Amino acid sequence: MNDLTEYVTLISSDDFSYVVLRSTACISPIIRRMLDPSNGFMEASTNTVHFDNINGIVLEKVCEYFYYNEKNKDAKDVADPEYASTLLIMVRKLISVSFPTELCLELLMAADYLDV
Amino acid sequence: MSGRRGGNTIRGPRSALTDFLAANNISAQQIRDDYQRRRQEGEEDAGEGASAQAPQQDDDEALAVAAQAEEDEKQTKKRKRNEKDAIDKIKKAKASKGGKGKKKAKRGDPDLDDDDGEEYEDEFNKKARPAPGQFEHCEVCSKRFTVTPYSKEGSDGGLLCTPCGKEFTKDLKKEQKAAQKQPVSRKRRKMESEKLDGVAAGGAKSLVQLCINRIAQHHDDVEELGDLPENLLDRLSAIFSKKRVMKSKTLPLFLRPDLDAVIVHDAAYLEEEDYQQIFAVCPNMRKLALSNTCQFKDASVDYMLERCHNLQHIQLYAANLVTEEMWHRLFQEAGSKLHTIKLKWLDAAFEDDVVAEMAECCPDLERLKLKLCRRLGEPAVEHIATMKNLKHLSLQIGNSVSNDTLIDLVTKRGSKLSTLSLDKFIDADNEVLQAIHDNCKRLSKLRFSENDTVSDAGFAALFTNWSNPPLTFVDVNSTRDVDNNNPTGPEEVIGVGSSGFKALMAHSGPALKHLDVASCRFIELSAFIDVFNGAQTYPALEYINISFCNKVDTSVTAGIFKSCPSLKQLVAFGCFDVQDVVVPRSIALIGVPRAQDAIEQFGVGIGVEEAIGRMVEVGA
Numbered sequence: 001m002n003d004l005t006e007y008v009t010l011i012s013s014d015d016f017s018y019v020v021l022r023s024t025a026c027i028s029p030i031i032r033r034m035l036d037p038s039n040g041f042m043e044a045s046t047n048t049v050h051f052d053n054i055n056g057i058v059l060e061k062v063c064e065y066f067y068y069n070e071k072n073k074d075a076k077d078v079a080d081p082e083y084a085s086t087l088l089i090m091v092r093k094l095i096s097v098s099f100p101t102e103l104c105l106e107l108l109m110a111a112d113y114l115d116v
Numbered sequence: 117m118s119g120r121r122g123g124n125t126i127r128g129p130r131s132a133l134t135d136f137l138a139a140n141n142i143s144a145q146q147i148r149d150d151y152q153r154r155r156q157e158g159e160e161d162a163g164e165g166a167s168a169q170a171p172q173q174d175d176d177e178a179l180a181v182a183a184q185a186e187e188d189e190k191q192t193k194k195r196k197r198n199e200k201d202a203i204d205k206i207k208k209a210k211a212s213k214g215g216k217g218k219k220k221a222k223r224g225d226p227d228l229d230d231d232d233g234e235e236y237e238d239e240f241n242k243k244a245r246p247a248p249g250q251f252e253h254c255e256v257c258s259k260r261f262t263v264t265p266y267s268k269e270g271s272d273g274g275l276l277c278t279p280c281g282k283e284f285t286k287d288l289k290k291e292q293k294a295a296q297k298q299p300v301s302r303k304r305r306k307m308e309s310e311k312l313d314g315v316a317a318g319g320a321k322s323l324v325q326l327c328i329n330r331i332a333q334h335h336d337d338v339e340e341l342g343d344l345p346e347n348l349l350d351r352l353s354a355i356f357s358k359k360r361v362m363k364s365k366t367l368p369l370f371l372r373p374d375l376d377a378v379i380v381h382d383a384a385y386l387e388e389e390d391y392q393q394i395f396a397v398c399p400n401m402r403k404l405a406l407s408n409t410c411q412f413k414d415a416s417v418d419y420m421l422e423r424c425h426n427l428q429h430i431q432l433y434a435a436n437l438v439t440e441e442m443w444h445r446l447f448q449e450a451g452s453k454l455h456t457i458k459l460k461w462l463d464a465a466f467e468d469d470v471v472a473e474m475a476e477c478c479p480d481l482e483r484l485k486l487k488l489c490r491r492l493g494e495p496a497v498e499h500i501a502t503m504k505n506l507k508h509l510s511l512q513i514g515n516s517v518s519n520d521t522l523i524d525l526v527t528k529r530g531s532k533l534s535t536l537s538l539d540k541f542i543d544a545d546n547e548v549l550q551a552i553h554d555n556c557k558r559l560s561k562l563r564f565s566e567n568d569t570v571s572d573a574g575f576a577a578l579f580t581n582w583s584n585p586p587l588t589f590v591d592v593n594s595t596r597d598v599d600n601n602n603p604t605g606p607e608e609v610i611g612v613g614s615s616g617f618k619a620l621m622a623h624s625g626p627a628l629k630h631l632d633v634a635s636c637r638f639i640e641l642s643a644f645i646d647v648f649n650g651a652q653t654y655p656a657l658e659y660i661n662i663s664f665c666n667k668v669d670t671s672v673t674a675g676i677f678k679s680c681p682s683l684k685q686l687v688a689f690g691c692f693d694v695q696d697v698v699v700p701r702s703i704a705l706i707g708v709p710r711a712q713d714a715i716e717q718f719g720v721g722i723g724v725e726e727a728i729g730r731m732v733e734v735g736a
Contacts, residue, residue: 065323097326101334105342108327112348116323 008035009048010063016056024066025049028114054110061099061107062114068097069116129249133196203245206265245275256280324348328355335361341369350379357382357407364390368397377403377429384408391416395423403456405431414442421449429456429483440465444473451477458485468495475499487512487539494521501525508535510563519544523551530555537563537591546574553578561589568598572609572638575616579623586627590620593634593661605638612636614643621647621654629656634663634687641667648675661687663707669693674728677703700727 008025010018026032034043043049051059099107137144246252246263253260255274261267268281276284321329328348331338332355341349353370356362363385371378375398380386383406391412401424406412412435420427427450432438438446443466447454451474459466466489474481481503486492493515500509501521506529522544526536533556538544544567552559564570575592595611612620617639621628633639644667657680662668668691676686677700688694689707699705 062323065326069323099330101330101337104327104330104334105338105344108324108331108348109342109344111323111327112345114323 004037005047007047010059011048011050012054012056012059013052014056016059018059018063020063020066021070022047024063024070027066027069028116030114053113055106058103058106058110061097061103062110062116064097065111065116131247131250199247203247207245207269254280256284324351328352332356332359332361335359335366338366338369346376349375353379354381360385362386367393371397373397373400375401377401377405379403379405380407380409382408383412384410387411388413388416392419395420399423400426402426403429403431405429405458406435407431407433409433409435411437413437414439417442417446421446426453428453430454431456431458433459434461435459436462436464438465440467440470443470447473447477452479454478455480456483457481458483459489460485460487462489462491465491467491468493468499471496471499475502478503480505482506483508485510485537488514490514494518497521497525501528503529505532507532508561509533510535510537510539511541512537512539513541516543517541519547522548526551527555531557534558535561537561538565539563540566542567543569545569546571546577549574549578553582557584559584560587562587563589563591564595565591566594568596568610570595570611572611572613572616575612576619579616579619582623586624588624588627588656589630590624590628591630591632592620592636593632594636596636596638609638611638613638614640617643618647625652625654627656628654630659631657632659632661633665634661634689635665637665637667639665639667641669641672644668644672645675648672648679650675650678652679654680656682658682658684659687660685662691663687663689664691666691666693670695670697670731673697673705674731678728696731698727698730 004022006022007019008022010020010025010031012018022035026035031049033039034041034049035047037044054062134144248263248265248267250263251260252263252267252275254277255270255272256276257280259277261277263275267278268276268284270276270280270284328351331352335356341352344352349370353362356366357380360382362380362382364387367380367386367390370380371394378394378398378401383390386409388411395416396419404420404424404427409432412432414437417438430450447470457474457478468491471486471492472495482505484500484503484506485508486496486500487510492513494517496513497511497517498521500506500511501524509529522538522541526548530536530552536552536556536559538548541548544564546569549564549570552562575595592612597605597610599605612633613636617633617636644662644665660676660680660683662672668688670693673686673688673694676683683703685704685706687706691708694708697705697708
C-alpha cells in the first residue's frame with residue numbers, strides 16, 4: 001500500500017478484532033516495526049496484525065492503554081490510573097485505564113511482549 | 117426469667133411494659149388489632165389515634181376500660197414514644213458513625229397529639245427495632261443474640277449479631293477506604309519519588325510498570341507467577357523487596373527449576389528453611405545474588421555446596437553469620453568454577469587468609485568486589501594482586517593499605533583490568549595514579565573517590581597522553597582537601613581541580629556516559645565553562661553529578677544542556693548559584709535548591725534551544 005491508513009486492525013488469538021488509530025498502536029515499538037512498510041512484513045500491506053499469544057480481553061485493555069498513553073504523552077503530572085475515579089470509554093476522551101487485578105499477569109506478559 | 121403470657125410477642129426478659137399491661141388487664145394484641153382496624157377505617161387522618169376506639173366490651177365496662185385504656189394507651193404511647201426516640205437516637209448516632217449515609221429525617225420531639233398516628237404508622241409499617249436487652253435473630257446467620265445499643269444494622273435493616281456485625285463494619289471500612297481519594301500531596305510525593313528512581317520520565321507510565329505495581333499491591337493474593345520472563349521476574353522481585361514483602365510466603369513465587377539466576381534484593385526476612393528451598397528448587401542456577409542476607413548461615417552454605425554445582429557468580433551482601441571455616445570451605449569446593457565474587461558488609465569473619473585461599477582456589481575469577489569487609493587489610497591486597505584473570509576489581513578496604521602495595525597491585529593486574537574502583541583509599545598518592553597511567557590500557561570504568569592526598573597535577577598527568585581509550589564511567593567524587601582551618605584549600609590544589617577536570621574531559625569526553633565530580637569543590641567556574649561551552653558536544657553523556665561544586669552557576673547548566681544531547685539526569689545538590697533554570701524535555705534536574713521549588717524539576721516538553729533561550733532572557 002502506498003499511503004498509510006489512519007486506522008489499523010489488531011486481532012487477538014480468539015479472533016476479536018480491534019480497530020485503532022495507527023498512531024496509538026505504534027506506541028508499541030514491536031507493532032510499529034510490524035506495520036512499517038519499509039520492513040516488508042505482511043502486516044504492513046494488510047494493515048492488520050494478528051496476535052497468537054494475546055487473547056481478546058487482554059488485547060482490549062492493551063488498546064485502551066494505547067489511547068490513555070497517547071492522550072497523556074506530554075503531560076507532566078499524570079495521575080496514577082488506580083486512583084482515577086471514573087473510566088470513560090469514549091475513545092477520544094479516555095482519561096484513565098483501570099483493569100481488574102485478575103487480568104494483571106496476562107496483561108503484564110502482553111505488555112512485556114509488546115514492549116509498551 | 118419470669119414466665120411469659122400466652123403470646124410470643126415479647127421474648128426474653130420481661131419488660132416493664134408487659135408487666136404494666138398485664139397488671140391492668142390490657143392486651144397489647146388487642147390494642148394492635150384495634151389500631152389496625154382504625155387505620156383501615158380512617159385512612160389519612162393520620163389516624164388521630166389519640167382517642168382510642170372503644171373495645172368490644174360492655175359499655176360500662178367498656179367506658180371504664182376505655183377510659184382506663186385511653187389513659188394507659190397514652191402512657192404506653194408515651195413510653196413507646198420515649199423508647200422510639202431513644203432508639204431513633206441510637207439509630208441516628210449509628211447512621212452518622214457507620215457511614216452508610218442513610219439520612220434519617222430528623223424527627224424532633226413530636227407534639228403529643230399531632231404526629232402520633234404518623235409515627236405509629238411508620239413504626240408499625242416496618243418491624244420495630246427491639247429494645248436493647250431483647251433477643252433478635254441475626255440477619256446474616258440467623259443466630260439468636262441479645263440486642264445491645266451497639267448492635268449493628270445490616271444492609272436490609274435487620275440487626276446483626278456481634279461477629280457478623282464486626283465483619284460487616286470491616287467490609288464497610290474497606291469499601292470506604294477504597295472509594296476515598298488519596299490526598300493530593302501524597303500522590304505528588306509518590307510520583308516524584310518514582311521519577312527519581314527512574315521509573316517514569318514524564319507522560320504516562322508504561323503498561324508493564326502499571327501491572328507490576330498492581331501485582332505488588334496485591335502480593336498477598338498472588339499464587340503463582342506463571343511463565344514470566346526472567347527480566348520481569350527480576351523487576352517484580354525488586355519491587356517486592358522495596359515494599360518489604362519478600363518473605364517466606366512470597367519467595368516461592370520467584371523460584372522455578374529452570375531459573376538461571378536467583379536474585380533477591382532484600383533477604384532480610386528469609387530464614388534457613390527459605391534458603392534451603394531456594395537451593396532445592398533451583399539446583400541448576402549459575403548466579404546467586406542475595407542482599408541483606410542476615411540469616412544466611414553455615415548450614416545453608418553447606419546445603420548450597422551440596423546441591424548447586426554450577427555456580428559461577430556469587431553475590432552475598434551482609435552474610436555475617438557465615439563462619440571463617442565455612443568461607444574456606446566454600447572457596448575450596450566451589451572455587452574452581454567461580455567467575456564472580458561480590459561480598460560486602462562482612463564484619464565478623466572473613467580475614468586476610470580467606471582471601472589467600474580465594475586467590476589460590478579461584479583461578480578463573482574475573483570479577484571481584486570486596487567492600488566494607490572490616491577485617492581485611494594490606495595482606496588481602498597482596499593476595500589479590502596474584503589473581504591472574506581479574507578484569508573487574510572493586511575495593512574498599514577500611515584498614516590502611518600502603519601505597520607500595522597498591523602500586524604493586526596496579527602494576528601486576530592493570531593491563532587486563534577494564535574496571536578499577538578504589539574507594540576511600542585516603543592516603544593513596546600521585547604515584548598510584550602514575551601506576552594506573554602506565555599500566556592500564558583497557559580501562560573503561562574508573563572510580564577513585566574519597567581521597568585527599570592526590571593533587572590536581574596528578575590527575576592531570578593521569579589523563580594526559582594516556583594510551584587508554586576514552587572511559588565510559590568516571591567517578592572521582594570527594595577528591596579534595598579536607599581541612600577545617602583552611603577552607604579555600606592549599607596553594608597546590610588537592611584532588612580534582614581545574615586542570616585535572618579539563619584533562620579528564622579532554623581525554624574521555626567522546627565516550628563518557630557517567631560523570632561524577634561531586635564535592636570536587638576546587639574546580640573553578642572557568643573550567644566548567646570551558647568544558648561545557650556549548651560548542652563541544654559529549655554525545656554519550658547521560659548522567660552528570662556536580663553536587664557541591666559550589667562554583668557552578670546557571671550558565672554552566674545552560675552549557676551542559678547544550679553540550680550533552682543525550683543527557684537524562686543532572687544532579688546538582690548544593691550549587692547555590694544555579695537559579696531559575698528552565699529544564700528542557702526529558703531531562704531531570706535534581707537538587708537545585710530554592711525553598712519554593714520542587715527538589716526535582718523535569719523538562720516540560722520544550723526543546724533545549726528554547727530552554728536556553730529562556731534562561732538567557734531571565735539572566736540578562
